[in-house]
Amino acid sequence: MRIYQAINKVPGGMMVVPLFIGMLINTFIPNALKIGGFTQALTNVGYPTILGMYLFTVGTKMTLRAAPAMLKRGFGILLAKVGIAVILALGVSHLFHGNLLGLTTLAVLAAMSDTNGGMFLALTSTFGNKDDAGTYVVQSVETGPCLTMLVLVGAGLAVIPWLTMVSVIAPIFAGALLGNLDKETRDFFGSHEPLIVPFMAFTLGQGINLKAVTTAGLPGILLGVAVVVITGLVCIIADRLLGGSGIAGAAASSTAGNAAGTPQAVALADPSFAAIAPMATIQVAASVIVTALLTPVLTAYIARRVKKKLQGFVPVENPLNYSPEEPIDRPQATVNL
Numbered sequence: 001m002r003i004y005q006a007i008n009k010v011p012g013g014m015m016v017v018p019l020f021i022g023m024l025i026n027t028f029i030p031n032a033l034k035i036g037g038f039t040q041a042l043t044n045v046g047y048p049t050i051l052g053m054y055l056f057t058v059g060t061k062m063t064l065r066a067a068p069a070m071l072k073r074g075f076g077i078l079l080a081k082v083g084i085a086v087i088l089a090l091g092v093s094h095l096f097h098g099n100l101l102g103l104t105t106l107a108v109l110a111a112m113s114d115t116n117g118g119m120f121l122a123l124t125s126t127f128g129n130k131d132d133a134g135t136y137v138v139q140s141v142e143t144g145p146c147l148t149m150l151v152l153v154g155a156g157l158a159v160i161p162w163l164t165m166v167s168v169i170a171p172i173f174a175g176a177l178l179g180n181l182d183k184e185t186r187d188f189f190g191s192h193e194p195l196i197v198p199f200m201a202f203t204l205g206q207g208i209n210l211k212a213v214t215t216a217g218l219p220g221i222l223l224g225v226a227v228v229v230i231t232g233l234v235c236i237i238a239d240r241l242l243g244g245s246g247i248a249g250a251a252a253s254s255t256a257g258n259a260a261g262t263p264q265a266v267a268l269a270d271p272s273f274a275a276i277a278p279m280a281t282i283q284v285a286a287s288v289i290v291t292a293l294l295t296p297v298l299t300a301y302i303a304r305r306v307k308k309k310l311q312g313f314v315p316v317e318n319p320l321n322y323s324p325e326e327p328i329d330r331p332q333a334t335v336n337l
Helices: 003-008 013-028 044-060 068-095 105-112 117-127 130-134 136-142 146-154 162-181 183-191 193-205 214-241 247-251 257-269 277-310
Strands: none
Touching: 003 013, 013 193, 013 257, 013 277, 044 162, 044 183, 044 193, 044 257, 068 105, 068 146, 068 214, 068 247, 105 146, 105 214, 105 257, 105 277, 117 247, 117 277, 130 247, 146 257, 162 183, 183 193, 193 257, 214 247, 214 277, 247 277, 257 277
């Protein structure tokens, strides 16, 4: 049986499939794993521990060594994506009392502010160049619930004790410190990040009841489309304004699979979000799938436009137009290009 291949055929499969398995168990046989010991540790009881492990591994991949141009474009795309996410989330909160077409402030902020890094690197490697791919060094700051918590606290939408915020940042900081001090440490932990994701997703699903979130499907699809269209547009503009082709900006128009864990992480820090966290999780998970399908289409479209603009441009490599085998018995000309 090719289970692994089947799971990977699902967009964000290693996050989405275990998440839904956990939700199914919690919905229909909620006490199946609550038998104590190591087994019960794989329920939502163990979610904070596994999330901490994940944040540490993510931190190890945050390096400070990058070309200035990559850093500039990376920061530009990061600010564009997070900026539009914050604006829309605050709009939902203040203009629509925290609920727009079934979408909550938490779901909008979590889905729109976190880019699927694996997809970004795959798309920029396929359609762009190493400079496009290198912009993710900065964008990796989006990963995890930390940024969402900072925005919610800064906007006055959440009350999270400062020590709780430190507890979220500490694993990321520790990982980043070790990763920058030692490349082998960074490579080891960074390469094992995918191993943690399915366990994190499964334990997260153990805290969600499908019966309570059956209305989240359509809003989640709409959220995914909005992520691609809105964040894609602003990121493409930011990329182009900073000297890029727009390919990296288009590749950033997705929702990361780990973003599905952000609502529950926020709810752990501020219990006032506990009631909406399950629905927000489903909506963000739906956005993961939708953007996994649409972001490659948008990136390929932008790449085609870039290629079309470059057609007809032939770089002048031999301005004197002579054959290398032809003897040159005349003074060498100076050509100003």
